[in-house]
Amino acid sequence: MKKLELGKAFTLLESGPVVLVTTHDGVKDNLMTISWTMVMDFTPRFAITTGAWNHSYAALRQYKECVIAIATVDLIDQVVGIGTCSGADTDKFATFGLTAVRGKQVRAPLIKECLANIECKVVDIVERHNIVVLEGVAAYLDRSRAERRTLHAVGDGTFIVDGEILDRREMMRAKLPPGV
Numbered sequence: 001m002k003k004l005e006l007g008k009a010f011t012l013l014e015s016g017p018v019v020l021v022t023t024h025d026g027v028k029d030n031l032m033t034i035s036w037t038m039v040m041d042f043t044p045r046f047a048i049t050t051g052a053w054n055h056s057y058a059a060l061r062q063y064k065e066c067v068i069a070i071a072t073v074d075l076i077d078q079v080v081g082i083g084t085c086s087g088a089d090t091d092k093f094a095t096f097g098l099t100a101v102r103g104k105q106v107r108a109p110l111i112k113e114c115l116a117n118i119e120c121k122v123v124d125i126v127e128r129h130n131i132v133v134l135e136g137v138a139a140y141l142d143r144s145r146a147e148r149r150t151l152h153a154v155g156d157g158t159f160i161v162d163g164e165i166l167d168r169r170e171m172m173r174a175k176l177p178p179g180v
Helices: 006-012 057-063 073-083 169-175
Strands: 019-024 029-034 037-039 045-049 065-070 116-126 131-141 151-153 159-161
Touching: 019 057, 029 073, 045 116, 057 065, 057 116, 065 131, 073 151
Parallel strands: none
Antiparallel strands: 019 029, 019 065, 037 045, 045 131, 065 116, 116 131, 151 159
């Protein structure tokens, strides 16, 4: 093995799905691209990493809700574009041609063009590590969508796209929660 620069070690672990996170600040909707996500257990509890450097963070702190929208490979240019501009001076829905759809549990909108959307409430913010802990309160999946491959950011400007599915459900059955 060859030594890897320690500052690049995160690129070995970062490859979770890239998501779009929507917020509502009491006046307008916004969205941001997040590649730092984590499933916390088999319940609908998730975490994202963000902070004051993102315009949406103030709405997350104040209104304590958001939507996690799962983007697919056909949205890569919108995903990257959203992540490289600020909602402080850009209407990201209009600029990137995305459709805001009202949710049932939170004021933050779902994104019609995404494969899936999870309405969430903020249950904790671990400021020392910029971790926002979310509890899912409703989830939606567009089963009619032809493109279902999700994006995974490596962290260096490149992405990995889902490919072949390897099924080991029978082997793992004893460890899976009922209904999965």
